[in-house]
Amino acid sequence: MEFSSKLLERAVNEMSQLPGIGKRTALRLVLHMLKQPKEQIMSLSNALQSMRNDIKFCKSCYNISDVDLCEICSNPNRDETIICVVEDVRDVMAIENTSSFKGLYHVLGGKISPMDGIGPHDLNIQSLVDKVKAGIVNELIFALSSTMEGDTTNFYIFKQIQDYKINVSTIARGISVGDELEYADEITLGRSIVNRIPFEATLKL
Amino acid sequence: MEFSSKLLERAVNEMSQLPGIGKRTALRLVLHMLKQPKEQIMSLSNALQSMRNDIKFCKSCYNISDVDLCEICSNPNRDETIICVVEDVRDVMAIENTSSFKGLYHVLGGKISPMDGIGPHDLNIQSLVDKVKAGIVNELIFALSSTMEGDTTNFYIFKQIQDYKINVSTIARGISVGDELEYADEITLGRSIVNRIPFEATLKL
Numbered sequence: 001m002e003f004s005s006k007l008l009e010r011a012v013n014e015m016s017q018l019p020g021i022g023k024r025t026a027l028r029l030v031l032h033m034l035k036q037p038k039e040q041i042m043s044l045s046n047a048l049q050s051m052r053n054d055i056k057f058c059k060s061c062y063n064i065s066d067v068d069l070c071e072i073c074s075n076p077n078r079d080e081t082i083i084c085v086v087e088d089v090r091d092v093m094a095i096e097n098t099s100s101f102k103g104l105y106h107v108l109g110g111k112i113s114p115m116d117g118i119g120p121h122d123l124n125i126q127s128l129v130d131k132v133k134a135g136i137v138n139e140l141i142f143a144l145s146s147t148m149e150g151d152t153t154n155f156y157i158f159k160q161i162q163d164y165k166i167n168v169s170t171i172a173r174g175i176s177v178g179d180e181l182e183y184a185d186e187i188t189l190g191r192s193i194v195n196r197i198p199f200e201a202t203l204k205l
Numbered sequence: 206m207e208f209s210s211k212l213l214e215r216a217v218n219e220m221s222q223l224p225g226i227g228k229r230t231a232l233r234l235v236l237h238m239l240k241q242p243k244e245q246i247m248s249l250s251n252a253l254q255s256m257r258n259d260i261k262f263c264k265s266c267y268n269i270s271d272v273d274l275c276e277i278c279s280n281p282n283r284d285e286t287i288i289c290v291v292e293d294v295r296d297v298m299a300i301e302n303t304s305s306f307k308g309l310y311h312v313l314g315g316k317i318s319p320m321d322g323i324g325p326h327d328l329n330i331q332s333l334v335d336k337v338k339a340g341i342v343n344e345l346i347f348a349l350s351s352t353m354e355g356d357t358t359n360f361y362i363f364k365q366i367q368d369y370k371i372n373v374s375t376i377a378r379g380i381s382v383g384d385e386l387e388y389a390d391e392i393t394l395g396r397s398i399v400n401r402i403p404f405e406a407t408l409k410l
Binding site: 001002003004005006007008010011013014015017018019020021025027028029030031032033034036038040041042043044045046047048049050051052053054055056063064065066070071072088089090092093096097 | 206207208209210211212213215216218219220222223224225226230232233234235236237238239241243245246247248249250251252253254255256257258259260261268269270271275276277293294295297298301302
C-alpha cells in the first residue's frame with residue numbers, strides 16, 4: 001500500500017497492529033478519524049493512554065480495577081468461600097451479567113498453552129493455590145473454555161490443590177437454552193446426557 | 206455491559222465510536238492493548254494525535270499530504286490536462302496502484318447524498334469547476350462508485366462544466382478480468398455488451 005503521507009502511513013501501521021485489524025480496516029478507521037473533530041481524537045488517545053498507564057489489577061483476584069482491591073473482592077455481601085476461576089476479565093463480566101454467582105473470582109490471565117509459550121508461571125496460579133492453602137476456600141469452580149488448553153489448566157490447578165479438602169467443580173456443559181437438539185454437536189449432546197440433572201432441580205430455576 | 210473500572214469503560218466507549226467497532230470488539234482491542242508494552246500504546250495514540258493535528262490536504266487536488274502541494278500534483282511528469290475525479294483518498298491509492306493513470310486527481314471528499322445531508326457545497330466541487338474554467342483541463346474522468354449518489358454527483362458536475370469544450374468520460378464498467386460470465390449480474394453484463402470495445406484495442410494492453 002502506497003501512502004501519500006507519512007503521518008497517515010504511521011497511523012495506519014499503528015492501528016493495524018491491533019488484533020483482527022488489517023491494513024484496509026486500519027485505513028478506513030483512520031480516514032474516519034480525519035473527518036472527526038480534533039477533540040474526539042484527543043479524547044480517544046487520552047483514554048487509551050490513561051487506561052494503559054493508570055489501570056490497576058485487583059491484588060486479590062487480578063480483575064481489572066481502579067483501586068487496589070476490586071469492588072467484588074471488597075463487597076462484604078459476597079461469599080468468599082467460593083471462587084470461580086476464569087481466564088480473563090471478559091469472563092468475569094459475562095458471569096456477573098447473569099447475576100447467578102455470589103462468590104469471588106480469580107482471573108488467571110490466560111490458559112496454559114505451550115504452543116504460545118505460556119506456562120503455569122506466566123499465569124496467576126500460585127496465588128490461587130495460596131488462597132486454597134490459607135483455608136478460607138470451600139469450593140473452586142473452573143469456568144475456563146473447554147479447549148485442550150483450558151482442560152490442561154484445570155488439571156494443573158487440580159493437581160496442586162487436590163490434597164486440600166475442598167470441592168472442585170466445573171461449569172455445566174450442555175445444550176444452550178432454546179437450542180434444537182438436532183443441531184447440537186455430538187460431544188455437547190453426549191455430555192448433556194451423561195451429566196443429566198434431576199428434573200426437580202430445574203423447577204427451582 | 207458492566208465494567209469493573211472507569212478507565213476501562215472510558216477506553217471501550219471511545220473505541221466503540223469508530224465505525225464498525227461495537228462494544229465487544231472495542232473491549233477485545235482494549236484488553237489486548239493492556240497486555241502490550243506501554244510504549245506501544247503511547248506510540249499508537251501519538252500517531253493518531255499527530256495525524257489528526259498535522260495532516261494536510263493538497264491545496265490543488267485535496268488528496269491527503271504532508272506538504273501543501275501533494276507529490277502527484279507537484280510531479281512534472283504527470284499530465285495536468287487529464288483529471289480523474291474520485292470520492293476519497295482510498296480511490297487515489299487504488300488507482301495509483303494500477304500504474305495505469307498518469308494524470309492528476311481531484312478528491313471530492315464524498316458524494317452528493319441528501320439522505321446523509323451532504324450537498325454539493327460540502328464537497329470540493331467548486332474548485333474542480335474552477336480548474337475547468339481556467340482552461341488547462343482537456344479531459345475529466347469520473348471514477349465515482351456507480352450508486353445513485355455517485356451518478357447524481359457525476360451529473361451535477363457535468364451540468365456545471367458542460368459549456369466548456371472538454372472531454373468527459375467515466376471509467377469502464379464490465380466483467381472483471383478472470384470472472385465467469387454466468388455469475389455476473391445482468392446490469393454489469395448488459396453494460397459490458399453495450400460498451401463493447403474494438404478487439405484490436407485489447408491487443409495493445
